[in-house]
Structures are given as structure tokens and as C-alpha cells.
Amino acid sequence: MQHYRSDNMDEMAEDYEMGDVEDDMYEEFQGRGLGDSDSDDEEYGSLNGRATDISAAQARKGKDIQGIPWDTLNITRERYRKTRLEQYKNYENVRNSGEASEKDCKQTDKGGMYYEFQRNTRSVKSTILHFQLRNLVCATSKHDVYLMSHYSVLHWSALNGEKYEVMNVSGHIAPCEKHPGSLLEGFSQTQVSTLTVKDNLLVAGGFQGELICKFLDREGISFCCRTTYDDNAITNALEIYDSASGAVHFMSSNNDSGVRDFDMEKFQLCKHFRFQWPVNHTSLSPDAKLVVVVGDDPEGILVDAHTGKTVHALLGHLDFSFASAWNPDGQTFATGNQDKTCRIWDIRNLSKSVSVLRGNLGAIRSIRFTSDGRFMAMAEPADFVHIFDVRNGYNKRQELDFFGEISGMSFSPDTEALFVGVWDRTYGSLLQYSRLRNYSYFDSLL
Template identity: 70%
Template sequence: MRWMMSTMAEVMVKQILMTTSCKVTDITSVHARKGKDIQGIPWERLNITREKYRQTRLEQYKNYENIPSSGEVVDKECKQMEKGGNYYEFRHNTRLVKPTILHFQLRNLVWATSKHDVYLMSNYSVIHWSALSCNLLEVLNFSGHVAPSEKHPGSLLEGFTQTQISTLAVKGNFLVAGGFQGELTCKRLDQRGVSFCTRTTYDDNAITNAVEIYDSLSGGIHFMASNNDCGVREYDMEKFQLMNHFRFPWPVNHTSTSPDSKLITVVGDHLDGLLVDSQNGKTVATLVGHLDYSFASSWHPDGRIFATGNQDKTCRVWDIRKLSSPIAVLKGNLGAVRSIHFSADGQFMAVAEPADFVHIYSTRADFKKRQEIDFFGEISGVSLSPDDESLFIGVWDRTYASLLHYSRRHSYGYFDSYL
């Protein structure tokens, strides 16, 4: 992956909406049912309709590609799956929360630990938002000096200063933030201070592309860091010790571990993905089909199905029993697949493009039916809560930055005032 900072001009069409005055107020499901735009965009006061602006975005948005015309090939060869699914419904748009992105290819910066609790990046800060109390709390600020309060072998006791955070992972009680210079910072959410700081590599191309926290084969909590130096490193989260360091022929952009922790999906700056043995790092299968570099992966909880996301604008779904070709090729609307998450119950798969669209596919319908969530703005991350009751989407935009909250639809209903 090429290290690169992007501006809005590089990835978005010039927005008319930037000059529109907008009172910063939250949008609720009550507002939406009365016809108000979920982002509060006053279309009635603009000289363009939402439908026309959507069409302009689809025509003019420039998808970033490392392999020229990879998206155009997909557009010609693949059809989109049927819309019409209605699995999650809009609940709230929180304008107080301002998600941000530092690297245009890395979008895993939003994590839900419950149906009310969300952690995300906002400039140099990791913040916690409670959808229940509507409180915003700064958890960790990287603009100054951050140093560990615990002593562990290999920890950099001097810590870091002004760390630029490229990726984030939060699960249960643990938070891991990865930086542009290979920094890793670990924190227990129920304790003050930082537990562990380390630098994975001093290579010039050291950026931490992704972090995953998971249950290891031994039963403890581990995390895995994917780096641009072609390395994947596994750490124990109790003693914060390096357990494994696997090396690959190309920069690794994302990894995900199978539910039984025996296999790792590895994707990066190569057309092919890899299925790797988690104990020795040896490749057990090669995934052939994508036309560009991949930046996302995720496992279905059944341990047989997994998915990979690519700059060719597709999410490809694989079955470990037959890896010769994907069982589904799911095409996006305007850009690369930057984030993928399966629901804990395995019924849904959330796929995020770089901007404007999140698709919720039904696994029961063999990925042939989807719900399309449609808005305007770059996506900093998407996260399903552990109980699948909430879906959160971070929207980065100069005017309409916010956190979108969707709730799982059920056959029964609640009044809006109930949580």
C-alpha cells in the first residue's frame, strides 16, 4: 500500500453543500419519518435535488486504484445484487460526534462494544460516545505525549509524541491503536493510563494498516497487527509479548482470524489473498479473483465462510471447502470495499464503500439480497454491536460529519423514547 494522505478534492466531487449554512442539530427517527433528511441537509433550499446530486456523485466520484481500470472491468462484468432488504432502520444522527480519517485507504476507525457504546477517532483523540446517555468522553489523546504506566518487557517506556493514528481496534475491555510510524498503543478501558507502547518496525514504510483483537487458540486475548513492512505480528494482551512474526512478499493491509483461531485471512498490496496457518504462518491456500489490492476481510461465525474487500469495488465471499473461486462477487456503487463485518449471529454482512454507501447483505439469502444505506460523506468506519442490535457508521465531512446509528429491525416495535 502506498503511503499517502488525501484531501477531499482527491476523493470527492466539489460539493455545493459546503457553502450551505446548517444549524448543527441531531436528526432522530421521528424527524426522518416526517421527511427530514437523515443528515440534516436542507435540499429544499438548494438549487439541486438529492436525486440529481446522487447521480452527479455516482458519475464523478474517483475510485482510487493501484491497478488501472480494475473498477471499470468489474462494472462491465458484474451485476449488483437485488435491493429491497430492510434489516436495520435509522435511529439517530449525532452531529456532536466528529469522526475523522488520516489515511484515505484505512477506514477501521469506529468500534461498538455494546448497542450503546462506540469508540472512534476524532482528530488526535480516541473518544467514547454513549448513545444511551448522549455523553462524549475523550479516552486517549495522542496530540501530546503518551507513555505506558505499566512495565512490560519490550515496552517503550518513553512512549510517543504526536502519534498519527492510522487504525484502531476495540473489543471488550481492550483498545489497540496503530500509528503511521509502526506505533502500537494498548489500553485497558477500565484502568487509567496506557498499558503498553511499542514500535513494530523502524522501516521507512512502517504504517500500521490494521489491528484485530481476538481469542487465541490458547484461550487468552491476543491482537494482530498488519504492517506496510510486509509483516504480521501477534501479541498476547495479558503480558503484551510478541508471540509470532510472519513475513509476506508484499505489504499487508488487513488480516482476520477464523472463529476457531486456526486460520488467518491475509490481504494486501497484491491481487491474490492468502489463507494462512495461524501457528506457523504458512500459506494453506491462495485466493484468486480480485483485480486490485485488498484492504478488508472478515469471517462468518460458522468458520466456513469469509469475505475479502478490494479496490476493484468488490467484496468477494469464499467458502473454505471450495476455494477455487468465490461463491459470491458483490459489487459496490462508487468505490473500493474498505470495511467488512459479519453480524455475530451470522445473518448479515455489512460492507462499507469509501463514501456514501453501506450495504447489508442477507447471508440467509445467499448474499443475493441487500439493504442499501445511502448518505453523503466519507466513511471513517462501520461497526455492528456484539449483540447485533446496533449499527454505527462514522461520516467524515467538512460540514456534515456525524455518527449514524441504525437499529436492528424486529417483528415487534418500540416507542422512540425507549432504549
């Protein structure tokens, strides 16, 4: 991935803020609440000084789900969307890589309705630090979400609407347990680039190759280490999984072209695979035998999880990839690329992808399947999350349409909820959607 870091998120905002559109629109939004604000105190100034959540009941009555007061602006939502689509700049690493042609991309029906808007929690400020890394939101249940908000790892409860700080990395942080290989002196002012949470384990990765492990049912930090002291050491992605022995492991993908596997029962590095290019994302198959590896090369690879040897090359993408995910069925998986496409692959025939799904305005930065394999969501850098009906062959999709950079998304393990983090100086928030159910058997009672 691009060797990029920022000591101040406002630097990145200059290039990726919602207000970066035509001048008159920018001035209008800036004056009305969609422009720049350098501090939390200044934000929501147009909303009587405080952020108000938006409920499903309010949305059904016509209120914008982000609270944007379109009726007071000199521009309609439709016109702003049109301009956004025309002017949003998709980042490319491969010069003149182009985009997949229309004939190569699957034509899908946009009429799907699988998840409905539930709530926009504007008091929870979801943020990002790197414009290519968007894995900073993790749901552990339909009520519990973990996300990055500046230098804080927050837990938010959808049940009681309360948030609390799980970990603060703005100052010095060090492990309170002693384990071989743990960096006892810890870290200072860690810039978190990626985050994952599963069951009781939280793992955060940093810009300097930092790994910070915290068990949520224990006080303090359990384990800290630096994967490498390489100049280009960003931790790009993390995945927690249960090994065949039952021990909890996590896999780290780094910009030094390495993939590392850690055993959290023994707090030890047990595998280290090296590749020819920086690794931006990896995904372990449900049976833990194969790993999808994508990074700074249009060609991804499928490798043996035990040896790291290539099983098959994945050909078709035109630029660098930053996302991957396995369908729980273990037969298919997906990869997301800066060529604005998500490709679906079948392990029974890897000569080419079986489907090419196209986004609207930018790279596919994040991909998630529901645990039942029924739906797959793919997130663009901003504004759009697409939910596909997997069992219907990806022929039908639902499009979630909003404004702002996407910090991450996560289905709850029971598939009942989908959370989307939105980063924007004024309208940054956490969007919550609930799965629609068709309880047709109730009809027999009427």
C-alpha cells in the same frame, strides 16, 4: 498500500470532499453548508452556529438524516446523487485493473430492510487520516462506540448521548506500566491509522508502526511499542481475539509486509509472519486456525495461523485489497478490493469465490458480519453501506445511502445496532441504525 501520510487532514479533503463536484453545485453547497470549513467554529454556520442531531422521528417526517437542507438548495438530492456517482474517482493501485464484469457479479435485490435509521449524532465528529484505511469505529455494545475524532479517541454513549475522551495522542503519550519490550519513552503526536476495541482492551495503530494499548478499566496506557522502524511502517489493521488458552491477543497488519501476534497477558510478541507484499488487512477464523491475508497484490492468501504457511491462494480480484472478515460459521469469509467488489469464499472449495458483490462508486474498504452470521455489511469509501442477507445467499440487500467519506462501521456484539462514521467538514457525524425485528407472536395477542 499506498505509502501516504498527511500532517493535515485538510490536504486529503481537497481530493475527497463532498464539494468536489461540478462548479455550480460546489459553490451552492459551500454557501449553504456542504462545502469547505477549516475549523470547528466555522462549521454549521448555516445551522445557527450549532450542530443538531437528527432523530428517527424527524426522519419519518421527511427531514434529511444528515440535516442537509435540500429544499433551500438549487439542486435536488437525486441530481446530486447522480452527479456524485458519475464523478467520484475510485482510487486504483493497479493501472487499468478495470472492474469485474457485470456477468461475474451477483445480481441482488435492493429491497431488503434489516436495519432502520435511529439517530445521526452530529456532535460526534468522526475523522480519518488515510484515504485507504477505514477501520476507525468500534462498537462494544448497542450503547457504546469508540471512534477517532482528529487526535482524540472518543467514547460515545447512545444511552445518554454523552461523549468523553478516552485518549489524546496529539502530544506526548507513554505507558505507565513497565513490561518487557514496552517503549517507556512513548510517542509524540501519533497519527492513528487504525483502531480496535474489544471488551476492556483498546489498541490503536499509527503511521510509524506505533501500537498503543490501553485497558479501559485501568488508568493510563499499559503498553507501547513500535513494530518496526522501516520507512513504510504504517499499521494498517488490528484485530483482538481470545486465544485457545483464554489469553487476550491482538494481531497487527503492517505495511512492512509483516503480521504480528501479541499476547496481552504477558505483553509479548509471540508470532511474526513475513509476506511478499504490504499487508493491508487480516482476519482470524473463529476457530483461530486460519488467517485471511490481503494486501498490495490482487492475489490474497489463506494461511495457517500457527505457522504462517500458505494454505491456499485466493484468485479473482483485480486490484489491491483492504478488507476481510469471517462469517461466524467458520466456513465462509469475505474480501474487499479496490476493483469495487467484495468476494465471498468457502473454505471447502477455494478454487474460486462463490459470490462477487459489487459496490456503486468505489473500493470496498470495510466488511463486517453480525455475530449471529445473519447479515454482512460492506462499506465503500463514501456514501454507501450495503447490508446483505447471508442466509438468503446474498440475494437480497439493504442499501444505506448518505453523503460523505466513511471512517468505519461496526455492528454491536448483540447485532442490535449498526454504527457508521461519516467524515465531512460540515456533515461529519456518527450514524446509528437499529435492527428491525419481526415479533409476529404479538399478533396472537390481538
